[in-house]
Amino acid sequence: MMQAPDLPTWAAVIIGLLVLGGSVLTLVGAFGLIRLPTFYARVHATTLGATAGMAAILVASMLCFSVLQSRPVVHEILIALFVTLTTPVTLILLARAAIYRDRSEKAPQVPDMPGARRKG
Amino acid sequence: MTSLILALVITASQILLGLAMGCAAFRMLRGPRAQDRVLALDTLYVTAMLLLLTYGIQTGRTLYFEAALVIALMGFVGTVALGKFLMRGEVIE
Numbered sequence: 001m002m003q004a005p006d007l008p009t010w011a012a013v014i015i016g017l018l019v020l021g022g023s024v025l026t027l028v029g030a031f032g033l034i035r036l037p038t039f040y041a042r043v044h045a046t047t048l049g050a051t052a053g054m055a056a057i058l059v060a061s062m063l064c065f066s067v068l069q070s071r072p073v074v075h076e077i078l079i080a081l082f083v084t085l086t087t088p089v090t091l092i093l094l095a096r097a098a099i100y101r102d103r104s105e106k107a108p109q110v111p112d113m114p115g116a117r118r119k120g
Numbered sequence: 121m122t123s124l125i126l127a128l129v130i131t132a133s134q135i136l137l138g139l140a141m142g143c144a145a146f147r148m149l150r151g152p153r154a155q156d157r158v159l160a161l162d163t164l165y166v167t168a169m170l171l172l173l174t175y176g177i178q179t180g181r182t183l184y185f186e187a188a189l190v191i192a193l194m195g196f197v198g199t200v201a202l203g204k205f206l207m208r209g210e211v212i213e
Contacts, residue, residue: 004124020129029163033147033160049166070173072146091159094155101153105121
């Protein structure tokens, strides 16, 4: 199903560049999920798709619908706001859970809690 | 002509996003520990949301936007619940 909306050339160029750039950034982030060695490194890689990739594709979508309907359409802001607010929360929660699990298993590369006194 | 090139670019982007979902699925199946799998699931959600948005651009319908919003909401709830479970062993205490 190869199709595209009828857009003026300037809008098509901008939308194409933004969509392609956003998906390339997301792919690079997801590729880091495979290549990077530890969990704490992988947490950083995936945020590339959740911030830059998402922003590029949402701006492209906003521009596309604004040109198609000849009025400003900004409801994609909802997704941008929501993902921008929730991604740090989830990833901090996940990283804290991971560091808690690693500490309770006495994994070697995990630092101790700062300020905590070591017993024994 | 412009429309054809835009259609090609959008299809190429969808293939790239599909590859990104493949990377996340690989890490989810392979991941050495549970937190790797949860992280891969989060990435899978975000990438699926972006894929739906590109379908919305392709067809010019706003239906896909609502589906993407629902996926974003559900992904947040799912990842928070799984992270809480990894931390404490229970979701609701």
